[in-house]
Amino acid sequence: MMYDLIVIGGGPAGLSAAYEAYNRGIEKILILERDKELGGILNQCIHNGFGVHSFKEELTGPEYAGRYIEMLNSTHVDHKLDTMVLSISNGRDVKHVEAINTEEGYLSLETRAIILAMGCRERTRGAIQIPGERPSGVFTAGTAQRYVNMEGYMVGKKVVILGSGDIGLIMARRMTLEGAEVKACVELMPYSNGLNRNIVQCLDDYDIPLLLAHTITEIKGKQRLEAVVIQKVDENRNPIPGTEQTLECDTLLLSVGLIPENEITKNAGIALDRRTSGPIVNEAMETNVKGIFACGNVVHVHDLVDFVSEEGQKAGRSAAKFIKNELKEGQDVTEIKNGDRVNYTVPQQIRLENIMESQEIMFRVSNVFKDVNITVRNHEGELIKKLRRPVVAPGEMEKIKLTRADLEKANGLLTIALEEVI
Amino acid sequence: MYDVAIIGAGIVGASVARELSRYDLKVCLIEKENDVSEGATKANSAIVHAGYDPEEGTDMARLNVRGCHLTEVYTKELDVPYKKIGSLVVAFSEEEMEHVEMLFHRGNANGVPDQKILNREELLKMEPNIGDTAVGALYSPSAGIVGPWEFTIATTENAVVNGVELLLDTEVVDIKKEGDIFTIYTDNAELDPIQTKYIVNAAGIYSDAIMNMVGEQEFKIRPRRGQYFVLDKSQGELAHHVIFQCPTALGKGILVSPTVHGNLLVGPDAEDNVERDEIGTTKERMDYIRETADKSIKGINYRESIRNFAGLRAQSDRNDFIIEESKSVKGLVNLAGIKSPGLTSAPAIAEDAAEILKNIGLEMKKKEDFNPSRRQTHFMSLSPEEKAAKIKEDPKFGRIICRCENITEGEIVEAIHRPVGALTVDGIKRRVRPGMGRCQGGFCGPRVLEIISRELDLPLEDVMQDKNGSYILVGETKNRGEE
Numbered sequence: 001m002m003y004d005l006i007v008i009g010g011g012p013a014g015l016s017a018a019y020e021a022y023n024r025g026i027e028k029i030l031i032l033e034r035d036k037e038l039g040g041i042l043n044q045c046i047h048n049g050f051g052v053h054s055f056k057e058e059l060t061g062p063e064y065a066g067r068y069i070e071m072l073n074s075t076h077v078d079h080k081l082d083t084m085v086l087s088i089s090n091g092r093d094v095k096h097v098e099a100i101n102t103e104e105g106y107l108s109l110e111t112r113a114i115i116l117a118m119g120c121r122e123r124t125r126g127a128i129q130i131p132g133e134r135p136s137g138v139f140t141a142g143t144a145q146r147y148v149n150m151e152g153y154m155v156g157k158k159v160v161i162l163g164s165g166d167i168g169l170i171m172a173r174r175m176t177l178e179g180a181e182v183k184a185c186v187e188l189m190p191y192s193n194g195l196n197r198n199i200v201q202c203l204d205d206y207d208i209p210l211l212l213a214h215t216i217t218e219i220k221g222k223q224r225l226e227a228v229v230i231q232k233v234d235e236n237r238n239p240i241p242g243t244e245q246t247l248e249c250d251t252l253l254l255s256v257g258l259i260p261e262n263e264i265t266k267n268a269g270i271a272l273d274r275r276t277s278g279p280i281v282n283e284a285m286e287t288n289v290k291g292i293f294a295c296g297n298v299v300h301v302h303d304l305v306d307f308v309s310e311e312g313q314k315a316g317r318s319a320a321k322f323i324k325n326e327l328k329e330g331q332d333v334t335e336i337k338n339g340d341r342v343n344y345t346v347p348q349q350i351r352l353e354n355i356m357e358s359q360e361i362m363f364r365v366s367n368v369f370k371d372v373n374i375t376v377r378n379h380e381g382e383l384i385k386k387l388r389r390p391v392v393a394p395g396e397m398e399k400i401k402l403t404r405a406d407l408e409k410a411n412g413l414l415t416i417a418l419e420e421v422i
Numbered sequence: 423m424y425d426v427a428i429i430g431a432g433i434v435g436a437s438v439a440r441e442l443s444r445y446d447l448k449v450c451l452i453e454k455e456n457d458v459s460e461g462a463t464k465a466n467s468a469i470v471h472a473g474y475d476p477e478e479g480t481d482m483a484r485l486n487v488r489g490c491h492l493t494e495v496y497t498k499e500l501d502v503p504y505k506k507i508g509s510l511v512v513a514f515s516e517e518e519m520e521h522v523e524m525l526f527h528r529g530n531a532n533g534v535p536d537q538k539i540l541n542r543e544e545l546l547k548m549e550p551n552i553g554d555t556a557v558g559a560l561y562s563p564s565a566g567i568v569g570p571w572e573f574t575i576a577t578t579e580n581a582v583v584n585g586v587e588l589l590l591d592t593e594v595v596d597i598k599k600e601g602d603i604f605t606i607y608t609d610n611a612e613l614d615p616i617q618t619k620y621i622v623n624a625a626g627i628y629s630d631a632i633m634n635m636v637g638e639q640e641f642k643i644r645p646r647r648g649q650y651f652v653l654d655k656s657q658g659e660l661a662h663h664v665i666f667q668c669p670t671a672l673g674k675g676i677l678v679s680p681t682v683h684g685n686l687l688v689g690p691d692a693e694d695n696v697e698r699d700e701i702g703t704t705k706e707r708m709d710y711i712r713e714t715a716d717k718s719i720k721g722i723n724y725r726e727s728i729r730n731f732a733g734l735r736a737q738s739d740r741n742d743f744i745i746e747e748s749k750s751v752k753g754l755v756n757l758a759g760i761k762s763p764g765l766t767s768a769p770a771i772a773e774d775a776a777e778i779l780k781n782i783g784l785e786m787k788k789k790e791d792f793n794p795s796r797r798q799t800h801f802m803s804l805s806p807e808e809k810a811a812k813i814k815e816d817p818k819f820g821r822i823i824c825r826c827e828n829i830t831e832g833e834i835v836e837a838i839h840r841p842v843g844a845l846t847v848d849g850i851k852r853r854v855r856p857g858m859g860r861c862q863g864g865f866c867g868p869r870v871l872e873i874i875s876r877e878l879d880l881p882l883e884d885v886m887q888d889k890n891g892s893y894i895l896v897g898e899t900k901n902r903g904e905e
Contacts, residue, residue, distance in 0.1 A: 100822065142864065155894070
């Protein structure tokens with residue numbers, strides 16, 4: 001059987017993409033999910049606060065996923081669980097997906113379009129190279145969350161958290177509620193990347209100190225973790241000698257960043273952006289291989305699941321157009337460049353032929369800045385758009401909407417930057 | 423009563439065990455940890471050295487060259503990852519080039535095959551990312567890379583299949599000798615003291631402590647620490663050979679090498695005056711390694727680092743390996759001070775050990791039914807048809823547990839139930855690789871834990887990460903308790 005669309009990953013991005021493609025008239029859709037249920041990482045996020053934008057109410061992670069699963073149940077969208085995609089490849093008219101599962105064995109599937117929605121993984125101790133011994137008791141926050149929320153097991157009693165990203169903050173509260181003592185949340189930067197509401201509700205409410213501009217410089221413990229050494233850092237993030245402080249603990253949770261998971265993408269020869277670690281995409285969320293789209297945290301790491309769903313919708317809509325031969329290949333490609341103080345943009349390319357009214361560009365800034373202008377300049381450096389912001393931070397994704405008229409002025413290149421207010 | 427008791431199940435002890443399992447003997451292999459390969463064998467450069475480095479006439483030179491050859495043979499017999507990729511000793515000045523030439527002649531004298539001296543152009547062709555200041559190199563095609571713990575585990579397994587008894591979680595605390603019989607006392611409460619006619623001391627950095635239990639102090643071990651980076655497979659293509667810099671007094675220096683599984687390994691430094699349990703990494707040393715390695719290979723992206731580790735070399739107070747019957751205790755064979763090229767030499771050291779035992783009176787009769795072969799499933803290297811057949815045979819092969827390395831539940835279950843089966847999460851990792859990849863067990867850890875618990879019928883809290891005491895979970899959550 002030939003599918004119209006195979007969606008790889010049944011988390012929020014994949015679910016939303018599949019649902020949207022179905023609603024745009026695509027019939028033969030298959031979602032491939034490696035876990036035993038749909039919903040992805042939402043299933044272990046049992047706290048609430050999801051869906052404020054999409055559903056105008058506060059849901060837990062499983063509830064949010066449940067809404068989409070319910071919506072999909074009313075469609076003909078098919079799915080296979082416990083199924084791992086090994087590779088994808090691009091033929092002339094048809095794309096191939098190789099996968100395995102326990103029931104059907106080795107699957108060689110054919111499809112007209114693919115949406116990549118594999119999500120992301122956590123950065124580890126090895127990635128940030130914390131020196132010291134190698135005891136057990138050092139977990140990424142998401143792994144600990146899985147143990148606690150899904151398996152029902154505690155990972156430790158005296159906890160230090162490195163990194164104040166949202167998962168770290170949520171886990172600080174969760175561990176406290178489970179009776180553990182959370183000694184501190186240690187953050188390398190002079191500000192937190194987590195949402196403000198999480199700092200208040202997860203740390204402040206439980207008197208957990210947030211140590212900004214600190215880091216962990218040594219891990220101690222022969223078998224199980226016994227202590228960590230924390231140190232203040234200077235403005236260049238180098239530890240300041242003499243500020244060492246030993247915190248006894250049996251558990252260290254790392255919430256030090258997420259990385260889009262693109263091994264399948266890479267092996268298929270799809271171009272990646274070094275800055276996002278995700279595929280380079282255009283206005284249609286299409287990668288450089290025609291008919292292969294991507295959305296959600298596999299493209300870039302989002303702050304809120306609502307935005308992931310939104311991006312999934314965009315990819316689903318575009319894939320539907322592609323399948324119906326309505327997506328234009330486009331001669332008029334505008335490249336988007338990261339200007340000063342901008343770390344990345346998504347999309348990285350826009351084909352004018354596919355823009356009806358406007359296009360939203362998402363981006364992240366490189367540091368916290370107060371009272372700045374977001375500027376968009378064209379190929380010649382002329383100002384196309386300017387937005388003044390009282391404050392911007394790397395932890396909060398920025399968006400700017402450009403009209404078709406704006407885009408027509410680009411002359412092939414747009415630079416998005418932060419500029420001082422003069 | 424054993425004929426031979428081997429103390430220490432690193433690559434040396436394991437190799438001796440397998441060598442002795444070719445003969446009609448009663449042999450035990452005693453290991454203090456809960457798995458084999460837990461000492462220096464776990465943390466080293468994983469290199470099969472060609473043999474140009476040790477001075478002519480030393481045991482090290484002879485055993486290295488012989489071991490290099492045997493490693494190739496044994497890894498095939500035992501289904502162990504090994505790649506004969508060759509090594510390069512790179513010179514960064516004309517002065518160093520002279521040293522390279524000296525190594526070339528020494529290698530020839532030691533019997534290293536097919537060596538060649540390369541100029542910069544030839545070197546660049548073989549290693550496009552070589553540092554800008556490199557002027558030439560010694561190329562030794564017989565050098566290679568190996569999976570050190572896979573080799574040790576497979577060797578032990580094969581020894582066990584051929585009759586050797588493996589005693590894990592058994593630390594030797596004292597040794598007495600009466601007449602010709604040794605009695606070995608251990609901390610294993612379930613075990614009577616072990617009686618044996620001969621002892622092979624392969625206790626690595628503790629080999630002097632073992633010696634001192636029963637005889638005079640004949641040598642001292644002075645651990646020398648080395649630290650490493652392991653980088654993601656994205657960096658694995660930067661180097662195609664084992665790349666050394668010109669050696670210094672402290673050792674062979676910082677190397678850059680691909681690993682058998684396609685990662686990139688960078689290290690080690692050499693640091694004396696460390697305690698036997700100091701296997702932590704330090705920032706200063708890691709920075710030094712990074713800077714030094716930049717000279718060899720350009721463009722290594724350390725943001726792609728997935729793990730750092732340190733290991734201890736069992737450096738002794740002698741210049742050569744110590745491979746001899748003890749002077750003060752008859753019947754005790756010391757295999758000590760096995761620093762680099764110890765991993766390479768181990769199979770040849772085992773041959774020497776057998777020879778020594780024979781010479782000092784052990785009766786050795788070859789078995790007729792010795793089985794040299796061992797196989798394990800490598801699911802991802804099967805063809806689509808073979809994959810389909812394997813899943814049909816056992817559906818557990820249709821479930822990927824480790825998504826970084828694509829390891830199936832079938833392979834994990836197999837690793838648990840093999841002759842020297844995995845008991846811990848890291849034991850699984852060393853056998854079949856889940857947790858070895860870029861997520862470092864973030865995704866697969868909980869599932870591997872569950873599988874071990876299920877297969878060995880252990881409570882989840884009793885499953886260890888690695889050594890005893892390295893527990894992962896501390897108990898049920900409040901909600902779970904109520905349910």
